[in-house]
Amino acid sequence: MNAQHALAGAPAHDTVFHRLHESPVGPLRLAASDAGVHAVEFHAQRHPVPGKAGWQAGDHPLLDALATQLDDYFGGRRVRFDLPLAPRGTDFQRTVWHALATIPFGQTISYAQLATRIGKPAAMRAVGAANGRNPIPIVLPCHRVIGADGSLTGFGGGLPTKRFLLELEGALAPQTARTDLFGD
Numbered sequence: 039m040n041a042q043h044a045l046a047g048a049p050a051h052d053t054v055f056h057r058l059h060e061s062p063v064g065p066l067r068l069a070a071s072d073a074g075v076h077a078v079e080f081h082a083q084r085h086p087v088p089g090k091a092g093w094q095a096g097d098h099p100l101l102d103a104l105a106t107q108l109d110d111y112f113g114g115r116r117v118r119f120d121l122p123l124a125p126r127g128t129d130f131q132r133t134v135w136h137a138l139a140t141i142p143f144g145q146t147i148s149y150a151q152l153a154t155r156i157g158k159p160a161a162m163r164a165v166g167a168a169n170g171r172n173p174i175p176i177v178l179p180c181h182r183v184i185g186a187d188g189s190l191t192g193f194g195g196g197l198p199t200k201r202f203l204l205e206l207e208g209a210l211a212p213q214t215a216r217t218d219l220f221g222d
Contacts, residue, residue: 052124055098059105062112063199069093070100074124077173078104080195087126087173108176112206117143119177127171134168141182144207148186170194176203 054076056069069077069087077087103121110116125135137155141147147155153165172180175194181203185191193200204210 054093055096055101056093057095057097057101059108061108063195063202066108068101068104068108070098070104071124072098074122075100075104075174075177076124076126078108078176079173080175080199082196104177111176114206117207121177123174123177125173125178127168127173130164131168131171134165135172135174135178138169138172138178138180138183141179143179144209146182146184146204146209149183149191150186152183166192179203182207182209 052071052073054069054071056067056077059066059068064081066081067077067079069075069079069090077090079087100121107116107119107121111119125132127135133156134152137152140155149162149166149169150159152169153159153162156165158165166183169180169183170192172178172194175181181193181195181200183191190197190200190204201210205212
């Protein structure tokens, strides 16, 4: 997705198809319909994706395209996703998610900077909450939002996954095993 893409809310009657996709961060549940991609869900996601009860297992061309683009991303061959997106959320959440799409590959910003980008500099907590409810992580790169002090903060896929994604993008130096300089 590029910054010019608008996030469309999905029609309530739209049939959403889903399937599992294996990735370096574990199995991901992908969901899409004719309206666009609805979700990339981690196995142990903190917040359930709205409308999930009505999903149907099956194939859809957007699921194939999403799986290919995710494989390309994890393989270092893709820095931007260019699929239609249809996350379900409030207007404020969709505003935050649209702003996430403008964070370049390999870069990070703070919650305060993200709040300023959407014209609500005092809404850092609300921005953080919307970020945490992002139903399409990786594609809408909520992993690129970090604490003002540079610390890694909450992520639906867990902090080890967030670190992995940021290292993959070159936004963090790879974490190496520490050696005890004075030990045996």
